[in-house]
Amino acid sequence: MEARKIKTPLTEEVVTSLHAGDMVMLSGEVYTARDVAHRRLYEALLKGEKLPFDLQGAVIFYAGPAPTPPGKVIGSIGPTTSYRMDFFTPKLIENGLRGMIGKGNRSPEVVEAIKQHRAVYLGAIGGIAALMSQCVKKAELIAYEDLGPEAIRKLTIVDFPLVVINDFQGNDLYISERRKWRIGDH
């Protein structure tokens, strides 16, 4: 299937035109955040504090890159497993987060928040981090520097290859594809 080019920040209009199984090439700015950064974002929202970036239409990439060698934009980078962020995610979606990039399945609570607030969960292939780093044109550390690889970075990406896993209609590509390819019961 031909991949469709989309840009950040994601609008409701774009998100509601995406369906589970669609291949997309994402360009624009995305923010890396994983375990500890999510806890901090979540706690900041509970306290009513300002977040280090604007959540409206934002896309979070669950990733912690390898260190940047001299003269490079970024080190190897790819998705980490998303479910660890599930506890914090609905709150972020309620507050404007529109897209997430990661790998692996999400909790029913996240799937519900995606439906209710019209967001999208995009799957990236895990373990192809040298290749994916070539799509990153700019990287800037913007918050939580003390977390090292877990700090929040603003990345400018071009044609990031992704696939829609969970769409706003409640479809789940992991579940539907597994059902399609499964042979018998074990």
Add this chain to the structure above:
Amino acid sequence: MEIKTKTKLRRINAAKITKAVRKLFIEANTVLGEDVVEALQQALSREESQTGKEVLQKIIENAGIARRKKMPICQDTGLAVVFVEMGQDIHIVGGELHAAIEEGVRQAYDEGYLRKSVCDPFTRKNTTDNLPAIIHVDIVAGSHLKIIAMPKGGGSENVSAAKMLTPSAGIDGIKKFVMDTVEAAGANPCPPIIVGVGIGGSLEQACVMAKRALLRPVGEQNRIDERLERIEKELYQSINNLGIGPAGLGGRVTALAVHIEMMPCHIASLPVAVNIQCHVARHKETTL
């Protein structure tokens, strides 16, 4: 009986161990083993899903980029797991074995631009040098020092599991536990996976066997026990029937291999451990 009281010890300098470990971890993280690349290519030829094929092509392409550009294959450059086989006729001079290994890990992760992925379990504060390493040492006959470096990623480790089955559970119980573990893991551990299984021993020994099983060349069957060879084949088939597929996007290839190790256990127990390995199956070894 004549007791040999004088054995000539072979001296190995700790600095040599450090240097070897440094090199192994950088290499393991940037150059995917030929057996893994071969297994991925075979997987590509039998995958029927178009998406699955594209995923496998990207995985193979990525390994090439990483090797040429000397970049980590995956950003998760892992916990530094080290297996050491040390001849008892070795005397390490100029330092201590564990410290020498850890210095090699520290240098590799610092100078090789590998991600430091180790933290305090409670505060989650990064130790900043990827230490401590996880070091397993076996003392054996001889005067050689074999070191295996195995960077192990968190995603596939998180979906691994161990269970103390009862003897009545038998082979069927073991198979069910393996299948349940792989099915629950789904897309999370970056399939196609390699499934390491340890059966018997004690709780911790089953886990160590499961991890050691991952060091075998991909797809090499257990040659010591033909019962295990048969179970490996059966599980391999059943796992690939699950339909999880490359990157969990559906397809025929969910596992590249199943490797099982086994040893006797307590009359009351049937320990089984499943250690899942992602497709970036990294390990390099050297003998000093």
